[in-house]
Structure formats: structure tokens, C-alpha cells
Amino acid sequence: MVNDHVYITVLHYPAVNKEGRWVCTSFTTLDFHDIARPARTYELAAYYIVQPLEAQQFIIREQLKYWTEGFGSKFNPRRSMAGSMVRIASSLTEVMEEIKREKGKYPKLVGTSAKRYPQTVSYSQMRQIMDKREDIFLILLGTGWGMPKELVESCDYILEPILGAGDYNHLSVRNAAAIIMDRLFSPNRC
């Protein structure tokens, strides 16, 4: 995997809801296809789904089994290859510890936000930093109404907002994942 120093994760917890309260969001079945497949296409190390609820983890595991061992793996082996990228974790801490065991150091956290922070970087800056391969990186994607402010502020880097054509900017987490990986890793993005 060319980009095996980079991991990506979707956080179902912590997330904030419309009122700004901390909540746990639900897994969406297409998160598997629409994030695992670009993660495989752009050759990242792994895609973590952070979901603390056991009942939700059960559903995710069942879906994974279908594509990696069940009928789906025979019907479409390329999906099985994408499925093998997916890991389930109960917390962001667990993800960071697992990456540390695997790579020998904690990953730098790369957040995403619609606002600008002191550690906000452009996509070309982030590409340069990642290309040095001096660190391990974990790209964090929020769900619901986004990640709590405290978590965004504790990131090492924050990617600048993806700009639309005007004021409206309301992409899904799957849209954002695909666009972010394309911008960071595709050889023919421009």
C-alpha cells in the first residue's frame, strides 16, 4: 500500500447534534462501500469505524462478513479487498493505541472543519507534509453536526474547508471522504 502511513476514521462518537450536545450517531450501511472503497483505491493503511454501541458493531460486522466471507465476496471480489481495510473500534483512544502498536508511534491527528484554526493547512501543504513520511497520520471524519470543538482543536492539522461554488456547503461524510482522499492522494486530481 503506497499510503500505508495514513489511516482514516469515521467517528460515530463523539459527535455533536443539532443543539450542540454530544451524541453517538448511527452507522450508515453505505459508509462501508463509500469509504472503504476509496480507502482501498488510494491505498491507505486502514479505515476505522469508531462506534461504541455493541448493537451497532454487530450490524457492521454482519455487513463486513457478507462482503469478505459471504456471498458478496464471491459475487464481487473487489469488494472483499475493500472490506479487508475496515476495522471496528469502540473509541478514538483505542484506534490510536492500535496504530501505535502497529507503527511504533501515535498518529498525528488530521481534522476537518468548516472553520479556520491556527493549525489549518491547505491541501497542498498537507500533501507536502505527508509526502515526507516522517509521521503516521489519522484523518478524522465527523458525523451528525460534526466533531466536538474540543476534539477539532486538539488536532495536529486541520484541513481547510472544501469550497463549493457559493455559500451552500453541505456534503455528506462519504462525499467529504472521497474528495479528501482524491485531493491528497490521486495522481491526476488537477
Add this chain to the structure above:
Amino acid sequence: MVNDHVYITVLHYPAVNKEGRWVCTSFTTLDFHDIARPARTYELAAYYIVQPLEAQQFIIREQLKYWTEGFGSKFNPRRSMAGSMVRIASSLTEVMEEIKREKGKYPKLVGTSAKRYPQTVSYSQMRQIMDKREDIFLILLGTGWGMPKELVESCDYILEPILGAGDYNHLSVRNAAAIIMDRLFSPNRC
């Protein structure tokens, strides 16, 4: 809408299946969110879902109603704005006739394919062509195992393949839609 000379469509028919036969594919509920929302973000004219089956059209309309008139429109008004971009059609011909009635001329067809054709263009070439605003454009997205070869070959332009990091390249139609619109219309893609 800045890019109101550009339309996008997902074709559930014609599509080819694994064996290369022409089939009609099913609507996926997240196609609404994951294509309508970037279409609204990048300010395209409209997003057509081409689906000839009446039972499928019924499901799509029910979902649209939820987000544009029902509870969803109050819970999240930004989704209602995206929902208003979506149009349902029974065939590609119907889409082209409707665009002709709206804009006074037929759209140029912009295909997508993993292979190269005489009319294949790079993303920067396509941006230059679209920026002239001399034509109306319709971006075609296939489902299943892609669009029939005959349809791809009859396109005016074909976008070069989105390259991953290696040989594996198996993005979902929603991934492709988001990446294509970002590459063609975002002011900060590079």
C-alpha cells in the same frame, strides 16, 4: 446557480451487469444525499435520476417528499434545498428533451469511463471547455458494471479515469460523482 449550464444524471437504465448484459439497476437511498448535496454545493442546474420502473420511481418520490415537504424539510432545511435539485426521468431521451425545452438546445454528453476513447479529455481540458459557456452539458454516471459501450462511444466528451494510487480502482457512483464535481467546479481543489 453558477454552473447552471451543467446537469448531472445517474442512469439506472441502460446499465450493464457483470456478464455484460443490459439491465435496469435499483435506486440506492443514499444516492439522494450523496449526489444531490454535492450538485447543490457546486451549483449545477439539476440532478436527474433515470429510472424507468414505476415502483422505483415511487420510492424515490417518497424519499424526496420527506426531505422537501415532510419532517426532514423542517429538521434540516439544507437538505430540502438539495432535494429541489432532483428530477426523476424514465429515460435519457426524456432528460435531453427536458433540457432542450429549458435551455433551447440539447446538452453535450459528458461520459465517464475506465478506458480511453478518441474523445477522452483531461479534467483541466473539460474545465476549459465548460468555462466558455458556449454549450449545455450533461454528465452521465453509470451504475451496475457501467454504461453500455455504445452509449459511452456516443458521448461528446469522456472524462479520463480517476486514478487511484495503484491498480485497484473501484469507487462507488457516489464517490465518482463527488470527486468529478469537486475536480470540475471547486475553487480550492489543488
